[in-house]
Amino acid sequence: MKEIDIRGAMVAAGRGLALALTAIVGSVTLFVLTVVSVALTTVGIGFLTTPSALAAVRAHANRRRLLAAKWSGIRIPPPYEPLPADVRGGLTGRVERTVLLLKKRATWRDLRWLLVDMTAGFAVAVAATWLIVFPVEGLALAAGLWRVFTDDPYWYAFVPVDSQLTGLYAFALGLVVLAAGLRYSPALVRAHFTLTRALIAPTQEEELARRIERLTESRHDAVDTSAAELRRIERDLHDGAQARLVAVGMDLGTVEALIEKNPAKAKELLGKARLSSAEALTELRDLVRGIHPPVLAERGLGDAVRALALRLPLESEVNVDLPGRAEAPVESAAYFAVSEALANVVKHANAERIWVDISYGEGMLRVAVTDNGSGGAAVGKGSGLSGLERRLGTFDGVLAVNSPVGGPTMVTMEIPCELS
């Protein structure tokens, strides 16, 4: 038998009560306000109030989303898209806003949810509390409260209480209910959130619309970065290797002319030419590493990251658990993301050690870069981490940074992909 978590049940009872209260007070109030407000648009006044009322409804729903994630680990993504940026202010803006909001399906689904929340949602939440509170009454009856009801029986559920014996019956019933409560209260709280999710999670259509929006954005980023990358490569070749090879050719031409007249000078120039060609090679090598690192091409992500870690000026540990290789673009994105993360650590973290873990599971390539440095890293703030996030975004990947001040810092990346 599953171990009974008394504390969990108590917590669930408290949460059930809180949910029931917000459902009955919050949802009823907001529903009435919104319906009245929308109805009043027919006489004009509604246009003034509707946007605020709907904003309050959304805030109410978002609070519930937050609780769902916090209390039961149920994720309910918000379906709201931002209104177009060019909505005007003032009175006309209000009208425009109202019309736009009323056209959204999410708005009507929120209202439907308010109705369900104040009835079924309320009932489920209250049940979570009732299963724990009700047995207390049974205990009180058995402990002597029955004396008050000796004249006509007090109905404890279906048990008429009017004597010590029936009081004990009530206690027994209370125990049964308590047992159920201890087992099922957390499940009831979860059921409440599942119901919420069924009503206010984005529909498939909305999810698709959001996805398209995200994809359009990340495609723009990808095109921009790759164009910039090509320009950089062109410039590096033009100013670097190409120029050096021209110099080699010129030196060799001069050598040809000088070789009989001034052998010493010719020899000196030959040395210079060799040096220039070696430098051209070094530059080309660096360039290749920047485009597609050789170890990555030869061995794949795991060994490429190992090789990268070997070049770091700090102690490192790399653990790779990959059953196959990802597609080249994904591998490359992951590699450069790790490379950037490591460079960040070296530059900013004051760390002595780095741990890199690469694994694959449930269709996700996961990379975690952990350091024992000073922490306090954050996405945004114009840090390299934002660039990293965009890089991963092209592949629908995500970045999470956990970096309390004082360290340690853990940067986690996930990219959905198939391995072959």
Place this chain on the structure above:
Amino acid sequence: MRVVLAEDLFLLRDGLVRMLEAFDFEILAAVETGPELTKALAELEPDVAIVDVRLPPSHTDEGLQCALAARRARPGLPVLVLSQHVEQLYARELLADGTGGVGYLLKDRVFDAEQFIDAVRRVAGGGTAMDPQVIQQLLSRRSQDKPIAALTPREREVMELMAQGRSNVAIAGQLVVTERAVAKHTSNIFAKLGLPVSDDDNRRVLAVLAYLDRGRT
């Protein structure tokens, strides 16, 4: 000295053949793919194999893998690996069996024919020839380490050359000092790094590399 050569780019293969022949090496085979290399190494039993890391048909690290497999089949088979880039990862794999007779050099090193031929001979003789780039990477990464920080600049130079696989004579020549001076530096280095003193050139390199590699996975 009999050589098997594997290099897929015609220009480089041709150039290497010409250079080796100019220094009186006998080219048993000059092949361009991994399977051909494996076959040649098994059948021809050369004194040394010179192998490009990246070979067809896979165009990955096929050359390196063939060389490692051949060394497993015939322990101590001298192999000099050439590459467009050098990685410590590969250097370790080559040195892992601890038997010596390995080299790992950047392709650019053929620019200096004499030094390159010297490296080939060293490898064929059971010594090692590690690219200065590999050694420098190792040294720079370990430079915060106390024992290495305790070395004098001259001792560091000596250690770099030693880790590449040079003998005391060669080091003395390169640094323009007497052999006795080099011997003094090397024993200082060994003492500072806590390495066992050894006469064997090859063991000496492995000891240095093992030290540099300490505490890594």
